[in-house]
Every structure is written in structure tokens, then in C-alpha cells.
Amino acid sequence: MTQTRCKDQVILDLWHPLAALAEVPPGVVSDTVLLEEPVSYAANRDGKADVWRSLRDLPAGTPVEVGTLGNTLPVKIAYGYVWTSLGNPPADLFPIPEFEEADRRKLNAATVGVHVSAPRAIENFLDMGHFPYVHTDILGAEPHTEVKEYDVEISVDRDEILATRCRFFQPMASTASQGGADVDYIYRVPHPYCSVLYKSSPVDESRLDVIAVFLQPVDQEHIRAHMMLCVLDDSSEDKVIKRFQQTIFGQDKPILENQFPKRLPLDPRAETPIRADKSAIAYRRWLSQKGVTYGVIPAAT
Numbered sequence: 001m002t003q004t005r006c007k008d009q010v011i012l013d014l015w016h017p018l019a020a021l022a023e024v025p026p027g028v029v030s031d032t033v034l035l036e037e038p039v040s041y042a043a044n045r046d047g048k049a050d051v052w053r054s055l056r057d058l059p060a061g062t063p064v065e066v067g068t069l070g071n072t073l074p075v076k077i078a079y080g081y082v083w084t085s086l087g088n089p090p091a092d093l094f095p096i097p098e099f100e101e102a103d104r105r106k107l108n109a110a111t112v113g114v115h116v117s118a119p120r121a122i123e124n125f126l127d128m129g130h131f132p133y134v135h136t137d138i139l140g141a142e143p144h145t146e147v148k149e150y151d152v153e154i155s156v157d158r159d160e161i162l163a164t165r166c167r168f169f170q171p172m173a174s175t176a177s178q179g180g181a182d183v184d185y186i187y188r189v190p191h192p193y194c195s196v197l198y199k200s201s202p203v204d205e206s207r208l209d210v211i212a213v214f215l216q217p218v219d220q221e222h223i224r225a226h227m228m229l230c231v232l233d234d235s236s237e238d239k240v241i242k243r244f245q246q247t248i249f250g251q252d253k254p255i256l257e258n259q260f261p262k263r264l265p266l267d268p269r270a271e272t273p274i275r276a277d278k279s280a281i282a283y284r285r286w287l288s289q290k291g292v293t294y295g296v297i298p299a300a301t
């Protein structure tokens with residue numbers, strides 16, 4: 001079968017994440033689903049990977065040598081993940097220059113299946129307003145509920161959304177935090193289904209921690225959310241850093257799964273302005289401009 005079920009060429013032509021490379025069992029077939037298509041992948045101990053449309057005679061667990069299969073899909077190893085595409089992907093994935101900095105901890109905090117569309121999950125990631133209510137006493141606390149004025153632009157050069165000057169009072173911004181602090185945020189949305197967040201580092205005020213969500217669209221209303229951490233923290237164990245992010249995402253998951261409709265409406269009149277704040281409005285407009293139809297309810301034309 002070569003005909004894909006997703007008809008959205010913009011989405012088909014993107015790179016999509018499948019798995020954290022460090023978690024792929026080497027030398028054997030693993031299975032997943034991308035855009036309703038069963039796909040398989042394998043990696044070796046050198047960090048090379050193959051991805052292909054799943055084959056009946058190569059089920060999960062079968063030993064396989066990377067580089068020996070024909071008819072494979074495009075592959076990119078980036079930010080610790082295996083990425084592929086069902087279309088014609090660009091040469092490069094969006095840049096995250098901080099990933100090259102040697103003193104950062106780079107981890108997949110978790111890969112979590114969520115019953116929601118990718119755009120709904122991106123929009124939730126951009127929303128600071130829910131911090132005091134959903135991440136109470138960690139990323140926010142009453143009475144500090146106000147989302148202060150911030151700037152949003154759609155960068156034409158870089159083809160991404162950038163939200164800057166975001167500030168929020170956080171009781172416990174990360175595992176390295178000593179207590180409550182006003183935390184600076186920058187959000188980037190450089191890919192319709194990926195977002196990169198920069199926030200003040202509690203250990204070095206001149207630098208920023210990087211937290212990214214790379215969403216794998218399983219279908220229009222199911223995702224696997226891969227959470228990448230690229231943080232400054234010399235002291236905490238991996239599992240402690242991961243658990244912090246897993247706790248946060250565990251609080252978001254039921255909220256995401258209760259979203260209705262599960263696809264993101266792009267019509268500016270579809271939802272009230274309170275829910276769709278400035279960055280969300282820019283994100284919806286950007287998806288409309290790109291002509292994205294997968295995982296959204298397109299605006300009537």
C-alpha cells in the first residue's frame with residue numbers, strides 16, 4: 001500500500017518524530033503509526049536508523065540490519081529522536097542551536113499517547129493561563145493568575161511563530177528551583193505539530209532551559225507526545241528531571257482529552273477570545289495560511 005490516508009500535503013511533507021533514539025531497542029523492528037499509516041523502524045548502536053511502511057513479513061521484534069532494507073522512508077536523527085516523512089520533506093528540520101551546547105542535559109522526558117489532535121496539544125502548550133489551575137503550586141499558584149501582556153509575531157523569514165516577553169510567577173519552575181520566582185518564557189512554534197519553549201534557568205540567569213514537544217500525529221485525533229528536555233542541571237538524576245516533566249504532562253493529559261471538539265477549529269469566530277489568546281490566535285492563523293487541514297476544522301471559505 002503506498003496511498004496514504006492523510007490527504008494534507010503540507011502535513012505529509014513534514015518531518016514527524018517516531019521515537020526517542022535512546023529508547024529504541026537496537027537491531028530489531030519496532031512498530032508505530034504515523035498519519036494512520038503503520039510504519040516500522042529500527043536503529044543500530046551507531047545511532048543510524050531505517051524507517052519503512054510496515055511489512056507483514058517483518059513484524060515487531062524481528063532482528064534486522066539497518067541499511068540493508070530497500071524501499072525505506074526518509075530518515076533524520078535530530079534532537080535525540082528518529083524522524084521520518086510520508087511525503088517530500090525539506091532538507092533541514094527547524095534549528096534548536098542550544099541542543100549543541102555540551103553542558104546541557106538532553107533527555108526524552110516521556111512519550112505519551114493522548115487522545116487529542118496535535119494542534120489542540122500545541123495550543124495548550126502555548127497557554128500560560130492554565131498554569132495556576134492545572135499545575136497548581138508548580139507552574140503557577142493563586143492569586144498569581146494574570147497572563148501579563150506579551151508579544152507574538154509570525155516570523156516570515158523563519159516561518160515560525162514567536163511569543164516573547166512572557167512572564168509568569170512560578171512556585172516551582174523546575175527540579176533545580178529553590179522556590180517561587182517570576183519566570184521568563186519564549187515560545188517558538190517552528191512546525192505545525194512541534195513547539196519549543198525557552199524558560200529562565202534557575203542555575204544560570206544568563207541562559208535558558210529548553211523544553212520541546214514533538215507531536216507524532218497517529219491520526220487526526222490521537223497523538224504520541226514526545227517531550228524533549230535540554231536543560232542546565234548538574235545535580236538532579238535523570239529520573240528526577242524526567243519525573244518532574246511527567247508530573248506536569250500527567251496534569252495536562254486529562255485536560256487535553258476533554259477538549260471538544262478534539263480537532264482545532266481555525267475559524268476565528270469558533271471559540272471565545274478568552275480561550276483563544278494572542279499566541280493561540282496567531283497559531284490558528286498560521287495554520288490557516290499554510291493550508292493545514294489535518295487535525296483541524298478548517299475555517300469556512
Ligand SMILES: [Fe+2]
Binds near residue numbers: 248
Ligand atoms: Fe500544562
